Amino acid sequence: MSYLLNNINLSSPRWAVFSRSLAAIFGGYALATSSSLFIGQLLLNNVGKYQAIHIGLLFSFLVYACAAMWVFSVSNATKAWICLIKANVFFVVGAWLLMQFTRVSS
Amino acid sequence: MKDNFRQSMKWFHTWVGLIVGWILFFMFLTGTLGYFYQEITRWMEPERPFIEHNISNEQLINIAQTYLKKNAQDVDEWDIDLPTARNQNLRVGWRHPPEAGKKRGRYESSVVDIATGEKVESRATGGGRLLYRMHYRLHYLSTKISYWIVGFCSMLMLLAVITGVVIHKKIFTDFFTFRAKKGLPGWLDIHNVLSVIALPFHFMITYSGLLFFLFTYMALSTNLQTNEDEYREMRKEIYPRTPHAQSTNQPAKMIDISVLYQQAKNSWQADELSTIEVFAANDSNAQVRFVRHETDITYNPNDEVLVNAITGEMITHTPREYTAAGIIHNGFFSLHEGQFAGPIARWIYFFTGLIGTAMIASGLILWTTKRKPQQMKKPNGPDFGYRLVEQLNIGTIVGLPIAIAMYFYANRLLPIDMADRVNWEANVMFISWALLLVYPAFRPANKAWHEQLQLAALVYIALPLVNILTTDKHLINSLLQQDWGLAAFDLTLLGVGCCFAFSAYKYKALTVDKKTSRQRVKQDKSVGNEKLLQLQRVSKGNG
């Protein structure tokens, strides 16, 4: 996906902006969701399940905002996409591992 | 690298602000009016009697209870809203038992005339509630779609606020700087000042606005982590409610509420009562809850006094429990709505909301001012995009206030027994806004600004006059009766009208001045309030 978008934006700066906007809107949303998952799982044992999820959700908008700003500040769109995907994968895998860990320990 | 970052953020700020600027302007203005929604509703229901001075709470409670006994006998959930500084009439409400297959029963309420003890028959109107609901429930769209649009706009607003702080180079050294200059530097100063002085408000209002629909926007995350029962439990933990008594179907005689009120009075040491709720009325389980004006942003258990209505004893209720995150969440809600605010704090909320509105307006005007010299040089005239922005600016920044005035006109002038009257009030508002959005397309920008400013002045100044002609609850009477809430509404209309008239005059003066000579028109100094500032800005930047 990122490869494709990058190919298009090579021809015109408009495509680069379009690609970045997509990255900010959807990639940012994905990051907000995955980070809230991660925070929710991370704090699970400290503050109780519901509050942990809640805290994750409260932070999600700030994560979204930072991600969107960051997408428009990096040097090119491809980099933005790749880093967003990396961060997303990190959070999802992290959340998944934490889920396994809590299941084993409980 | 750092400068590069700032550059990209500057670009980002410009375009993020432009894309949703007009919707945000609409949201901010209608939301700001929402701080006075009760007062607006009161004005829009002129059949209600004037405020009654010198009447004790006990007397009011007795009138309300008599009315409820007569009109809501088979109902066991009552509430009574006492006259306050905001809503100056006695209001009673009751909830019918749920019909088959429904969770909650129908809710009915009426304003009671203190003199006669009868219901006041008001005209059908959306009132202030409909107006302020527009700021998140964009009138014509379906609930779900409007929540997502509002969420998208709020998210971009949050981004605009954060990037705005990033690109503002000298936030502290320029803290008080406002140079009343024409053109770009003046507009930039205005935009900066309006943003910086109310920065905590801007951030709070945007972030809390997003929190209102947290579980709609982030549904994916909660769905992944909870099942349906857990989700319901989680919501209960975040928004705890005090459970109330259920009826046992054993009739019993209640003590008069005004007698029970003594209990609440004793524990508050003052006459602070604002609402009374009765549960399981005329039942052996009957309870009365006295609620006073909020004294805490989240929750103060002492604001409620629960009394057993049969024995007259106070019931010690277990206070609601909030988690830390829940306190933050509900605290943001409360800050957003400002229900705790008294008269002065409410006016400050109102002005700060207007500052936010003006900030958006100045940002939009800044966009065109910056591009004006370049666009004017083009051989075929300005680009389509530039003209569109200019047109939307005129149609929204001046057009929307006029449209809101038309909403009030519709309330006074539409036939009282008209079918679907509530909807037509709103239709009139949106039709006039649409006309004002189209109108600038057929006029040169300068003329359009001036004409719409004049129109705005005219409609706002004429509104209290129309009020005099159509009702007996007009400015003169309300001043004579010392009904300040009602009088303040008419006075505010006049004030807003004068601001528009002043800015129209100033606009004309500056345009003529520019044409004939470089002679300086001295800036008028009598800048008293925020609205005036906003309007002056309109005149300055386009002069």
Added chain:
Amino acid sequence: MLILICLCFPAMVLLCLAMNKHREQVLTQTVPKLMIRFFRPLAWLLLMFTAYLSIELFGWSIGPALLFGALTIAVLLLTLLLTYRAKIVPQLAIVLPFMASLSVVPINF
């Protein structure tokens, strides 16, 4: 509530007097350098006192919210005065706290 605005205003005036470019706007006579140094700490002290007062009067939750509201109004007023009537700023900064002290008992906020 009014008392908060009346106290925030002189605090903001002091902060603004500590800046060179604004001091020239407001004051015609020159001020000894030593005095200028005291403006900023004094402003913060006054601000801290106002914050304390708002919490004392309205509690931990409503107090800070009202303080920010009062600050917004005070800065708005000061900024407008600096542009259009810079000369009356010092007088107002002295008069306002006096008026505030007359109404120490907050009737409602």
